[in-house]
Amino acid sequence: MKYSKFSFLSIVAIITLLTLALGSFIHPVYAAESDPNKPGDIPTRYTQTVHDQTDEKTASEKQANGGDVFGLGWYERPFDKDMTYMPYIDLSKALMNREDANWVYLQIFVVNPIEEGASAKPLFGVELDTDLDNRGEYLLTATTSRSTEWSTEGVVILNNSDNMMGGLKPVLPDTNLSDSKGYDKEIFNAGTGDDPNLAWARISPSDPKVMDIAIKSSFLGGAKGKFIWFVWTLAGVQDMSKLEFNDHILRVDAGSPLKGEKDLYPLKALWGVDNTSRIPSGFVPTGMMPGLPQDFQPKP
Numbered sequence: 001m002k003y004s005k006f007s008f009l010s011i012v013a014i015i016t017l018l019t020l021a022l023g024s025f026i027h028p029v030y031a032a033e034s035d036p037n038k039p040g041d042i043p044t045r046y047t048q049t050v051h052d053q054t055d056e057k058t059a060s061e062k063q064a065n066g067g068d069v070f071g072l073g074w075y076e077r078p079f080d081k082d083m084t085y086m087p088y089i090d091l092s093k094a095l096m097n098r099e100d101a102n103w104v105y106l107q108i109f110v111v112n113p114i115e116e117g118a119s120a121k122p123l124f125g126v127e128l129d130t131d132l133d134n135r136g137e138y139l140l141t142a143t144t145s146r147s148t149e150w151s152t153e154g155v156v157i158l159n160n161s162d163n164m165m166g167g168l169k170p171v172l173p174d175t176n177l178s179d180s181k182g183y184d185k186e187i188f189n190a191g192t193g194d195d196p197n198l199a200w201a202r203i204s205p206s207d208p209k210v211m212d213i214a215i216k217s218s219f220l221g222g223a224k225g226k227f228i229w230f231v232w233t234l235a236g237v238q239d240m241s242k243l244e245f246n247d248h249i250l251r252v253d254a255g256s257p258l259k260g261e262k263d264l265y266p267l268k269a270l271w272g273v274d275n276t277s278r279i280p281s282g283f284v285p286t287g288m289m290p291g292l293p294q295d296f297q298p299k300p
C-alpha cells in the first residue's frame with residue numbers, strides 16, 4: 001500500500017509539473033493566436049469601465065436626468081428636437097480593454113437595442129487625444145446598421161489638420177465662436193487608408209445594446225501607449241467640422257435638456273448627442289486636465 005501510495009503521489013507530481021510546463025507554454029500562445037489583421041474575442045481581464053448618466057426615468061418629463069455640462073463639453077442629450085427620448089443612443093457605459101497584443105477593444109453600451117434607432121442613422125464613436133494636450137487628434141465613428149461580425153464597413157477615422165481642436169481653450173467654450181477646423185481630414189474609411197485593417201466594428205454577439213469597436217493597438221502606441229479617450233453617440237449633428245461643439249455653437253443656440261436651465265431649455269441646435277467625460281488610459285494625470293471626471297483630477 002505504501003508503495004502504491006508513493007507511486008500515486010509521483011503521478012500527481014508529474015501531472016502537476018506537466019500542467020505547470022504547459023501552463024507557462026500556453027500563455028504566450030494566447031497572444032500569438034490573436035490575428036494582427038482581424039479582431040477576435042474581447043478579453044475580459046483588466047477592463048476599464050466608465051459609467052454614464054441615463055435618462056429613462058426622466059424621459060416622460062421630456063428632460064435629461066442631469067449630466068449635461070456644456071461648459072465642460074459633457075453632453076447628455078439623447079433626445080430629438082421635440083425632446084422625445086432616444087434610448088438607443090443613451091450611453092450607459094463604456095468599456096476599454098488593452099490586454100490583447102494587437103487590438104484595443106472598446107464596448108459602447110446604450111439603454112435600448114441599437115437596431116431600434118436604425119432610422120435615426122446615429123454614429124457611435126470615440127474621440128482620442130494621443131499627445132495629452134487636451135486637444136483630440138482622432139475621431140473614430142461607426143454606423144449602427146451592421147451585423148455581429150467584425151467589419152470595416154461604415155467605420156471612419158477623422159483627423160484634425162490645424163491642431164486647434166477646442167479652439168483657444170481646449171475642452172472649455174471659447175469666448176468667441178471658433179473658426180478652428182474640427183475633424184476635417186479622413187484617414188480611414190471602410191478599409192481605405194494606409195492600413196486597410198486599422199479599425200473595425202460589430203454589434204456585440206452577446207448583447208444587442210452594445211457596439212464593439214476594435215482599433216489596432218500599434219496606432220495607439222502599443223502596450224505602453226498613453227491617451228485620453230471618450231465615447232460619443234451622434235444622431236443630430238454629424239458635421240464633424242463642428243467639433244468641439246461648445247466652440248462652434250453658442251450655448252443659447254445649442255439649448256439645454258434640463259428644465260432647470262430655464263433660459264436655455266429645450267434642446268435646439270445641439271440635439272441627439274451623448275458622450276462620456278474624458279478618461280485617461282495608460283497613465284495617471286498629474287496636472288489638471290479639463291473635462292476629466294473628479295476621480296481623475298489631482299487632489300488639492
Ligand SMILES: [Ca+2]
Pocket residue numbers: 052053054055076078090091092274
Ligand atoms: Ca447617457
Ligand SMILES: [Ca+2]
Pocket residue numbers: 129130131132133134135136137
Ligand atoms: Ca492632442
Ligand SMILES: [Ca+2]
Pocket residue numbers: 166167168169170171172173174244246247
Ligand atoms: Ca474651446
